Amino acid sequence: MPQRPSGSSGSGPRGAGTRREDQRPEEAAPRRGSEEPRRGSTHGTDAPRRGGKPEADPPGERGFGISEARAYTPRGRTVRERTPRTGRTTDPFRPALQVVEGGKPRAPRRPAPEEQPRGGNGRAAAGGTGRAGGNGGRTGGNSRQRAEQPAGRTEAPPRVRRKSTTAAVPAPRKRTTAAKASAAAKRPPAPRKRAPRRPPRLMDQRRRLRLGTVLALTVFATIGIRIVTMQFTESPAFAEKGLQTRLDRVDLPAPRGAIYDRGGAVLAHSVEARYVAVDPELVTDLEKTAAALQPLIAVPKSELIAKMAKRQQPGGGPSRFEYLARGVSIADGQRVEALDLAGIIVDRDERRQVPGQDLAASIIGFTSQDLNGLEGLEARYDDLLRGVDGKRVFEVGQGSLNAEIPGGYNRTTEAQPGSSLQLTIDRDLQYFVQKTLAERMAQAKAYTGAAVVLDVRTGEVLAQASYPTYDAAQPLKSKAEDREDTATSFVVDPGSVHKAITIGAALQEGAVKPTDTFVVGPRVRKGDQWFKDTHTNWTPKRMSIPGILAYSSNVGTIAIADKLGKEKLYEYQKKFGLGTATGVGVPGEASGLLLPPGKWSGSSYGSVPIGHSVAVTPLQMAAAYAAIANDGTWVQPHLVKETIAPDGKRTPTAPPVTRQVLSPENAQTLRQMLEAVTSVEGATGVRAAVDGYRVAGKTGTGSRVVNGQYVSGSVASFVGMAPAENPRYVIAVFAHTPAGGGGEVTAPAFHDMMGYALTHFGVPASSGKPPKFVVYP
Known part of the structure; x- marks a missing residue:
């Protein structure tokens, strides 16, 4: 193991034992005991002790610079462990560290800019270990000193700073020869290591702790506010919802x-x-x-x-x-x-x-x-x-x-x-009318039938029957067409029952007088059609108006209509309620149809007056005859008399609509003429007469209209009133049969129904007999 070099203060490349001759006096290191604090010293004024006051160096000890302060050993020795005189470190492990580092002293390290001394120490240059040369002016020299070095001296490359958690003790620098200095100068500088990066912010425990605390407080504050809101402002609503889950209905x-x-x-x-x-x-x-x-x-x-x-x-x-x-x-x-x-x-x-x-x-x-x-x-x-x-x-x-x-x-x-x-229905009368209609329709093999009974003074519907019918207790077992109310949905050409309207309008307008007569032949031509009477073997004869009604003369009625005019006939058709739904209250009531004068053709002058090219319902015709029976006043038919509230209070329905169509005198005259239909020998309606009562009415034979088209078969009808001198009730009977007229099919049914109605309501019998009529004057 190489020995640690001596601490002589001999000269070297950048030796620090003695003061160089070329060093200026002001740059020399201060003496011991100087009042000027040493930079980098723990005993200087810049680094006070724990007691709070700066402490001077002990006698006999030299100050030390920053480079020397780093010379700590792993065993905890400090730079104070020096020899009193030489100032060299007495660390016994320095040779060992030198061997570990390659057997050579550390190369001098070029100081970083931030490590440059602020004022120069000078005292480090006088150290006995030669470290001042390795520090390159860090503690004692500066750039000016380096510039004044001898020309023959070569500065060693900077030493690479090792990263260590503890300060490494540098090896003492040996004096090198010029060859060694030249080889050191040629040696490439060691790469400089970057300073370790500062860790990201979120890796800082203190920052994370602060952030977590803020988030926790925010969550707790939100929950607290929500609880307060629910408790004081929304608690009734939540209580109501909770109650709903426990309620039964x-x-x-x-x-x-x-x-x-x-x-x-x-x-x-x-x-x-x-x-x-x-x-x-x-x-x-x-x-x-x-x-x-x-x-x-x-x-x-x-x-x-x-x-x-x-x-x-x-x-x-x-x-x-x-x-x-x-x-x-x-x-x-x-x-x-x-x-x-x-x-x-x-x-x-x-x-x-x-x-x-x-x-x-x-x-x-x-x-x-x-x-x-x-x-x-x-x-x-x-x-x-x-x-x-x-x-x-x-x-x-x-x-x-x-x-x-x-x-x-x-x-x-x-x-x-x-x-x-x-x-307004009378149960007993309804039963009888319904029963009679079914029997008569069965005899005539009719397809459809209807019967209506009206109170002529009030417009109340006393009975309204349909054929066929159904059991209302089990409606789904019947056909849809069987459930129709025929009296309001049965649309037909009324035929000869319409003649009373034509003659009544002519009387009211003064076109004819009750005593007028007309020459009636076997037929008459209107447009491209011939219109003839049912009595085919007649020769032209003069006939009275009652005779025209009694024998239902088409030719005579057309002659009266020619004097009246199509505009007036259309006007009275509307006044009698044709072409408009009565509003009786039954859903699906048909309104019928009238032919306006502007749409008349040549044949219309013959067909309309006798009840063709006109579409009506049985209820409409019953209301028209009720106007004749009620002294010329038309009264709207209705089925509902009054409503009864749950508490028993009764409320009558709104009064029916009324209007004056004929004067009472003309209405009475027309009623007398209509009596000829049931009283003249051989007249068309003699089978409708009721014993003990004077009956006025008219038979008819028309056609049924379905979806605007005529269907096969004929519609027989009879509409009449009784007692004729003071009528109380009007009954209309219609039947769609394979063949047959009103006199044979519906007149007998009228006879039975009217007879029952008069006796059921206790109407007194007629006091006199019908007048004698002259058919052929």
Whole structure:
């Protein structure tokens, strides 16, 4: 192991034992004990001790520079461990460190700019270890000193600074020869290591701690604010939501209003019933359950099995409720409950009951299983009859305690029953008219028939029958066309019953007088068509107006219409209510159709006056004849007399619309002329006469119009009134038959219906006989 060099102060390249001769006095190192503090010394004024005061160097010790301060050893020795006189380090491990470093003293290191001494020390240059030369002016010299070095001296390359957590003790520098100095100068400088990077901010523990603290405080503050908000501002809403999860509801159905006849007899009403339903998820044995239910609810077994089978709802999820039967009687519902079948539900229901079954079914209509009106007056007045359902909401427990909580939330909204309707229909008269119509239509093999009974003074519909009809208690078992109200939907060419309107308008306008006569031949041409009378063998004769009505002369009626004019005829058609729905209250009422004068063709002058090219309903024609019977005043027909509130208060319906069409005198004259139809021998309507009463009316034969087209067959009709001297009722009968006129098909039906109506309402018989009419003056 090489020995540590001696500490003589001999000269060297940058030796530091003695002061160089060329060094200026002011640059010499200060003496010991000098009052000037030494830079880099721990005893100087720049580095006070713990006591707070600077401490001077002990006597006999030299100061040391920054380069010497780094000469710490791994064993904890300091630079104070020097020889008192030479100032050399007495570190016994220095030779060993020198061997580790390659057996040579460390090359001098060029100081970094930041390591340059601020004022120069000078004292380090006088050190005895030769380290001042290695430091390159770091502690004692400066650039000026280096510039004044002898020319023969070569400065060693800077020493590479080693990275170490502790200061390495540099090896003492030996004096080198010129050759060694030259070789050292040629040696490439060691690469300078970069200073270690400063760690990123987030790797700083203090920064991370501060950031985590801020985030935690922010989260806690947000949660606290939210809790306060929920507690003081949103707590009622959350309490309400929580209550909703514990509430159960039971609907209280509102009883549907009833429908009564004019005397208070029930035509349709609601009764308490039961429904039978199933939860498919709970049924264990389909076959056994269906077999047990079939005889009690009258539903086929195959249908029950299909309804009880498990299925998925359209929106997803299993179906948990399916009706098996609605409107089951209370007794049958109790029998189903007694079976205690898994998955079967029995609860309160309501059923619409129609005591008369098919009685006035076409007028009353029917409802769905949910009691919503679908047809007839049930649909027209559904909002009035239905009422408002009530409900009972109460708090229940959860799980096994799923029962009402005594003293818990409980609120009941009472159901508001629907109002009832009292119709103008008379139940007994309706039954007789409906029965008679069915019998007569069956005899005539008619396709469709209708009959209407009106009170001429009030416009009330006392009976309105249709053929065929259906059972309103089981509406789905009938055909859709059988459920139509024929009196308001049966659109026909009225035929000869229209002649009373033509003659009444001519009398009112003064176009003819009651005593006028007309020459009536076998036929007349209008446009491209011939119009003839039904009595084909007639020769041209003069005929009175009553005779024209009695024998239903087409030629005579056309002659009267020629004097009246098409504009006036059209005007009176509208005044008599043709071409406009009456508004009786039945949904789907047809309005009929009139031919305006501007659209008349040549043949229209012959067809319109006798009731062709005109579309009307039986109810419209009945209202027109009621105007003749009511001294010329047309009264709007109506079916509803009054409404009855749930508390029993009765409210009459709005008064019907009225208008004056004929003067009372002309109306009375026309009524007398119409009596000829039932009293003159051989007249077309003699079969409509009623014993003991004077009857005025008119027969007709027309065609049926369906979707604007005529259909095969003929429409026979008779419209009349009685007693003719003071009419009380008007009855119109229409029938679509394969063949036949009003005199053969509908006049007998009128006879039966009018006879019953007069006796049913106790109308006194006529005091006199009908007048004698002169047909051929």
